[in-house]
Amino acid sequence: MVRYAEPGTVEWVESGGGPLIAVPETVLPFWTGADGEETASDYDRACEVDGLVGLLPVGDATALVLGDEPAATAFLPEHGTLVRWIAGDSEADLLASVPAALRTASWGPEVTWKVPGTVVLFDAAWPGTRSTTADHVSLTLTAGHYGVRTAQVQPGPETWLVLVRLRPLA
Template structure:
């Protein structure tokens, strides 16, 4: 597989061509990926997500699908945002544009995501039980409800990126 995001300041996840998925750690064994005898695999369900983000039931929880394009993706915990690399000369350039991108973003509709705790981001084609043997990022999320919204931003003439922001929602 060609790697667009070389190792650097952030840990990047890439896919073989399909969506990435953030699955709660507690339900990883229930994500079958492209495996399975069913008519539609979990991976097929993830591919049906229309737009930048979608939610899919997994076990007794819900996973977040990062749709649209199979862009290299990282998570910036200090900003609560997934950054999806569409175009940039370097990782340094892309990450330097994130603050401007967040300020300029025209966000799509929000979805509410209930998270039982940490999640693992990986290629949706992989079964959850095999995800630790491939590109993945472990994301330490506190249990709770999050507002998820997405945008595609061009903060510079040569820099395009996708943003998927997680914001904790108040209890109640």
């Protein structure tokens, strides 16, 4: 796969052209990706998500689909945010713009995501059993409910990104 994000400060996950998905580690074996034997595979279900994020049932849990564009994505735990690199000259410039982008973002509606713990972010086309052998990143999250909100921001003339904020709910 051609990589668009530079290796560097953070770990970026990319897809082959479709959505990325964050599946709870506990239910990875239930995600079949594009290998499903039914009429509509799990990958097909992920592709049907309309908008920047959506939730899909997987086993007895729920996965978070990152829809819209197949952008390189990194998790910044210090901000509790997934950053999707739409355009930018360099990783350093893009990451430097995140704090200001978070302060000025116009956030979309919040959805609630119940997380049993660590989730794995990877290309939705991959089966969950093979996700950790492909381009992926593990997000260490505390079990509980999270408010998920998105924002499309342009923090600089040549920098565009999508923010996906994961806010623990009390």
